[in-house]
Amino acid sequence: MKKIIIAALLAAPLFAQVNEKIEVPYVPFPIKMGTGFDAVQANCLTCHSFGYIINQGRQSKAFWREKVDKMIIHFKAPMDEAAAVATTDYLFEHYGNDKLK
Numbered sequence: 001m002k003k004i005i006i007a008a009l010l011a012a013p014l015f016a017q018v019n020e021k022i023e024v025p026y027v028p029f030p031i032k033m034g035t036g037f038d039a040v041q042a043n044c045l046t047c048h049s050f051g052y053i054i055n056q057g058r059q060s061k062a063f064w065r066e067k068v069d070k071m072i073i074h075f076k077a078p079m080d081e082a083a084a085v086a087t088t089d090y091l092f093e094h095y096g097n098d099k100l101k
């Protein structure tokens with residue numbers, strides 16, 4: 001009996017029919033505007049979405065600086081030190097946990 005139910009459950013999606021229009025929900029990322037956002041836009045969003053950044057949650061300043069350095073060293077993000085500092089400050093201000101380390 002169990003096997004039949006499991007088989008029926010597994011097969012069910014194969015026969016599912018949808019007649020209504022499907023609307024994909026719009027999920028806005030809470031991008032916070034502020035000083036340094038232009039640096040993030042110019043230096044980070046060229047390669048990937050903001051999701052990569054906010055998925056990290058609130059983090060320390062050292063964490064954000066390490067991420068910025070990782071992007072520069074490993075992925076060749078074309079940024080100078082001033083841009084790296086501006087980006088780190090922005091990230092720590094809006095997505096920081098108040099800890100420097």
Ligand code: HEC
Pocket residue numbers: 040043044045046047048052053056067068070071075076077078087091
């Ligand atoms: C040259 C392309 C490039 C640029 C510019 C870039 N990134 Fe990335 N970033 C990547 C790639 C590729 C990954 C995916 C790495 C992986 O899947 O392991 C990534 C992943 C990430 C992640 C996910 C966590 C991790 O450690 O992989 C974060 C956070 C991140 N980037 C932040 C930034 C920030 C902040 C900037 C701007 C300073 C930036 N990125 C600029 C290429 C880039």
